[in-house]
Amino acid sequence: MSGDAEPAAQPDLRLELARTWSTPQGWWGVIVNVNHTDLGKRFMAAAAFYFCVAGILSMLIRAQLASPRSAFVGPEIYNQIFTMHGTLMMFMFAIPMFEGLALYLLPKMLGARDMAFPRLTAYGWWCYVFGGMILLASMLVGKAPDGGWFMYTPLSSRTYTPGINADIWLLGVTFVEISAVCAAVEITVTILKLRAPGMSLDKMPLVAWYLLVTALMMVFGFPPLILGSVLLEVERAFGWPFFDPARGGDALLWQHLFWLFGHPEVYIIFLPAAGVISTIIPVMARTRIVGYGWIVAAIFALAILSFGLWVHHMFTVGIPHMALAFFSAASTLVAIPTGIQVFAWLATLWQGRPELKLPMLYLLGMFVVFVMGGLTGVMLAVVPFNWQAHDTAFVTAHLHYVLVGGFVFPMLAAIAYWLPHVTGRQRLPRLGEAAFWLIFVGFHATFFFMHIVGLMGMRRRIDTYHAETGWTLINALSSVGSYVMAFGFALFLGDCLMQRFVKRRAAADPWGATTLEWAMAIPPRAYNFVSLPSVRSRDPLADEPGLTQQLKRGEGYLARVREGLRETLGVETSTGRIEQIVVLPGNSALPFIMALVTGGFFLSMLAGLYWIAPAPVLGVVVLACRWAWQGGARADVGPLQIGRGERAPPHPETTSTPGWWGSVFTLCADATFFASLVFGFAFLWVVAPNWPPPACIGSISVEAAIGIAAPMLAVVAVSFARAALRRGALARAMGACMAAGVLVFVAAAGVAAIPVLGKLPDVTAHAYAAVAGAMLAYLALHLVIAFVMLGFAAARLRAGYMSALRMHELAIVEQWTRYAAVVAAIVLVILLLSGACR
Amino acid sequence: MSAVFALSAAWLVWAAAFAALYALHGLGCAIGADERSVGPLTQLQVMMGVVWIAALAGSAGIVLALWRGAEAAPGGVPRRLLRASWMAALLAIFITGLPLTFPSACV
Amino acid sequence: MMWRVMLIGATGAFALVMVLLAAGFLRPGGGAPVSVGAWLGWGGVGFVSTVLLALLAYAFTVGLRLAPTASPGGVTITATAEQWRWRFDYGPLRSGGTEAIMVLPAGRPVVVQVTARDVIHSFWVPRLAGKIDAIPGHVNRLRLQAAAPGEYAGVCAEFCGIGHRSHGFMVLALDEPGWNAFVSGTDPDELSPWTLR
């Protein structure tokens, strides 16, 4: 093996690395690019674009509300404007912005060459682009969603929104959400596996902890909304009455699913920003963060508590007082870990000698705005007060204080801080400071007095008001403030763009930071590090002077290119011990094509061409197989030299691969989706009006027995295949996989028999049958997935991609087969029990 | 990963207790468990109280165990931190359960 | 009252953070390790949780008083919202219902049963009580009481489509004779809050 001999450092190492990691020029290069630096920048640029679009919409809102009885636009348009403002800001700006930042920074801060799944990065990017295009196009033709950013049913149901507006929201946002879940899985696995050797979890930079927790929250927080959107779209398209009270559905189910996502979402937006704050403050104060351990513990508390707050958005829906009190208590408790962080930042400033450089200035803005938003939030958690302030301008003010203070100001600080890293250049003096003051003053002018009109009774989401209300002056002030703020943002943007033209090179580590992203040439090369560091402390640049130069000289790990492969190191999740060489895929058009085909599915649903929809689904399956087929190895090579006299096996020869972990977290998201569906069933059964249903599921004991037993046998067969593979008995392993596939197929046939034999009552007649149908569909889908994967495994075995050493692919297939078996057991037992529905 | 579990465990117990209380409340009110009395309490109060006390006792037990036991660090997380997490979660379970003492459950 | 308490508390907390922040920049010295326990233990956990738990206790007690339990001498009225109308029915008290105007006796507790026929709306009379949602398929109860006869404006407080802005109604609180006339069938248009004036 050419790579096995260890040259001290390949003489033309940088050239070789550049060639291996490069992307072609031109359009083709744009399409096949999977590099995290480029895609991270694209995400951030696109998010900034959507911020501008949504910002312009908010200017329109303020123009409309500036004076009483304004006739600028009517309610039809106004409703679209504020709905799109909220939707774009939440889904197209905030989430993608931090995703972009994470994609750009994570590998660099962790000491890796790329993210764990580069093609997934690109797929997420294209989903975001296409989903965004759907939303933008709808706005241009005046058919944008108009039901408010939380799309309450029944207003968003077919009866009350007959047009395409609501479908745009449901499908467009779901499309973008796929991108978010991809990013979440990828961020989680990257942090757990692709760190620099020696970087045990407790030596990670704090922001990695923040991003890890955020990503995990997304894994569990997004599926409820995806489920809600799928159900609502199925109700709109096919008339399955999940939310229709006349047929046993319940509008409150949507609210639960939405806010089960929606509240954690607020923290999903806040936590990465808090990570940025915790990174920048110690650098600005020239010290180290105070209370690292406290902060980590607080983040976990915050993350989990935030899943227990969702009902505080539903304090007025008529939930009994005792239940409200549970949520009121949790909403109050969640402020404590937030308080810990604020005090940790203050303590860090006290411990150091803070300097008022530009990023710090924006963080001061954060302190003022965010703390105020937090305090009004605590007020809103008080139920009796909430009953007065709910749905008024007070809430609008509160939510902007939180989002702008907790996200926008920290992001501005982040841009000021890392822009020299991205461009390698310095900014012009003073411009950023002027922008800060415009934004800061404009913001308070816009939103502070909105608290007061809110308390005076001004509702949100109204397009005009009468002069007699006495709200005129405040609203005029607020509108003027918003224009001042807009000038500030324009100036900030101008400042950033200026760097294209003003060529003043930035110093290598302009802020005196101590994290690894500054231990490289800026602007960064596609491969990040010439050689990979070994980490011994939390602040490697401070504790190991000369590290940057050592890495550039190729004195770290992997200072070579083996057979033109893109390689980085994989470590054990907690200790950071070297475990494997992760071989990453190169440039590929597959993500683009896959996103295009996925988009085809969404478009056919949007256009109501339901008979076309199966074609893109089939396309996705085929492409997924193609995707998974690339990579892997057909021969065992054993541990290879990685430099510094150490060796590690390439990842296919290990068990704890990034792919295996990726599959675990995907299953976590999937299981959350399923759990939400089961929750929906229980919820409707207990709470919804018009139960019991007119007809129950017929006797399905035979179908259920087949559907439960066959997947269990398939699980046994796969274990057998694994054992055979371990012994090197390839033919047996292949036979066992095929047998398992047949068993899964039999199970699918058994499940399909239930509706085919007419044992499922009419799904459009009552929510009972609709949810039962949805559960069966979910089960069938997972049996099909298991079937395809088992076939895939057999083919891979046959083609020589597996051996007693290379077993991880089979392990992944085993996970999914087991999951299908568990789902089968749960769904069928539930259906058996619910046969007695009357 | 074990560190992630160690750091979340306390709060996952809180989340489980919270979810159980909320679910029991919804179910209990739907089946009228608040109208059937058991001694001075209602059936609903008894059901929810059992869950609450079990969660409290469970996490109190873990706090005690963390206090005694050897100075090992599960998943590489310092003891001190775990102890703080579990005590905070114990307190959180206590506070979130306080509404159980309200006189009426389903209005 | 509650509002004033919260405002003072919030202002105090905000001022504290700002003073600490300013001191971090302005005070001479710095660069010496600070005490983690003092900052995070006493400040982050101790201070924050004391304030919050006090507030929570207060909220619990106030909230309990507002529970919509029926009380003797009370009146029950059903409010039904729809795009974009409000209908009020008085059960056995009065045979005909009213539209856009809700009539109630001043000085007596009233329980309003709120529901909707199409989409979600919300029943809100800012001067009389907090809001409660009107949800199709559900009946929510809200307790309110008008201390004095008079007219009180009510609005829909949940976005309900094109007509949301002007989806309002009027509450007419009558004195005892006026109420008696109303329940015996007099049209509300012919009544004013004070019969005797």
Ligand code: HEM
């Ligand atoms: C740039 C300055 C901004 C201005 C001037 C602004 C202005 C407004 C106004 C006036 C409304 C109220 C519309 C109404 O209820 O009638 C609103 C709603 C909203 N804004 Fe903003 N906003 C800004 C930035 C943001 C940001 C950064 C976010 C989130 C990251 C955001 C998220 C929202 C959401 C979620 C709503 C609620 C939409 C709904 O009711 O459906 N806004 N904004």
Ligand SMILES: [Cu+2]
């Ligand atoms: Cu919330």
Ligand SMILES: [Cu+2]
């Ligand atoms: Cu309405």
